[in-house]
Amino acid sequence: MSEPLDALHQLGPDASGRPVHCRTFRKADGRMLRLYGHTPHTLAPGQQETDDIALGGELRHHPLRDEWNIYAAHRQNRTFKPAASDDPLAPTLPSGPPTEIPFTDFELAVFDNKFSGLHSCAPDPAALDGVASARALGACEVVVYAPQAEGNLCSIGQDRREILLAAWEDRYRALHEAGCAYVLPFENRGDEVGVTLPHPHGQIYGFSKIPHIQQQAIDAFANGYDLAAEIARAMPDYGLAEEHGIAAFCPRFSRFPYEVWIAPKTARQGLQDMTDREKRGFASLLGEITRRYDAFFGRPSATMLALHAAPRGGSHGYHLTAQFYPLLRAADRVKYLASVEQHTGVMTVDVMPEAAVVALRAV
Structure with missing residues (x-):
């Protein structure tokens, strides 16, 4: 069953006993955005993009390593180190270009990755003689820690980290209920790791098959x-x-x-x-x-x-x-x-x- 276009609900309290609210919002391109915070998010949305979104890639099994790897050619053209003025993880301002978060402010945001390798509607894979393949079912989500373009897990402060834990726990529950066998929240940080968006953020992958490790x-x-x-x-x-x-x-x-x-x-x-x-x-x-x-x-x-x-x-x-x-x-x-x-x-x-x-x- 699809999620509502725009709904607000309250999660359980965070680690310090304060209520955490979650607004689920369906973007114009069909992807879900979830806004978590101590204050209910009620701002009106601004302009949005309506690009076509890829629905994941495919899985192929490596017979010697016993691994299922993701093949997603559409990710080759994902956003790569944009100018500060084109930060896709910033709030959408009235005078600025549309971003991934079509609101002028938020506390913490989680949205479906535009360049997802795993998707609940992943297409059937190509048939390869002698190589096992499967649909790349699952989820890839982006977690934006704060609206500010600079920061890290230390600088966002304890209040925001406790919201993050509440959001992680909520996404674990939802992705497990959606059928994901394994859920991995993670953060890549630094040029040496290959980070292409400097705005402080993490990601969540929901796998249909438990990774080998x-x-x-x-x-x-x-x-x-x-x-x-x-x-x-x-x-x-x-x-x-x-x-x-x-x-x-x-x-x-x-x-x-x-x-x-x-x-x-x-x-x-x-x-x-x-x-x-x-x-x-x-x-x-x-x-x-x-x-x-x-x-x-x-x-x-x-x-x-x-x-x-x-x-x-x-x-x-x-x-x-x-x-x-x-x-x-x-x-x-x-x-x-x-x-x-x-x-x-x-x-x-x-x-x-x-x-x-x-x-x-x-x-």
Whole structure:
């Protein structure tokens, strides 16, 4: 059943007990926009674009790696580093060009990606003899943290981070209900990661098939791996911060220099299982680790952040984590993923976790 053209409803309270409101708005091109905030969003829309929107790509199975990869040729022409005056993630101003958010202001926005590789109406794939293919069902969404063109998970502040957690939790629920087997909120940050839109934002992918790496983690937890015990062993020697039952630490098995994980000290399968106190700590540490990276590298840091939660329906023993993978090994040195790492998946880590935690703790 399709969502209404324009509707306002209230979610449960955020981690600090304040109500979070969500306005769902169907844009002129048919895509959904969701506006989250502590104040109900009631502004009238401005001008909008009505371009035709691609409905996803296709999936092809790699027989030697057991992976389903996304093929989406229309993404080749997606927006690439526009001028500040053409920021597509900014509010639409009366005197300016239409943007993705046709309102003059908002707190936090989530909308269907214009260049989505996964879509609920994905077309049937091409038939290839000897290669398994499938419809690229799912969802690709963009999460805009704030209307300001500059900022990060630290600078937006705790109030906005708690709205973000409420939005993430709402999208987990909705995408699981829509049939997505696995949901991954993530953030790419920095030129070295390949970011094409500098406006502070993240994304959410909803997969119809559980990705191979995530399935390995699901299996490990189901077979008895105890991350809570590992966190207890690692803290305090590998710990960076601890707040309201949430730990930020450098894993002893890090794959990237200066890698940091944020996780509840008690196993929780997802945000929906966390207490309000834990959510406050989780939101706070997302900002603190971002701040710490920028201070350590002396510039906006290039990082890949993703939330790893249980799949649809839950999974025995699963333990939620937020994982930061930095793409820098020093302020002026990029951690390139070269032939051995790309071809084998075996990482060469240039900075020992023991040294990384000392350096980051000193910031």
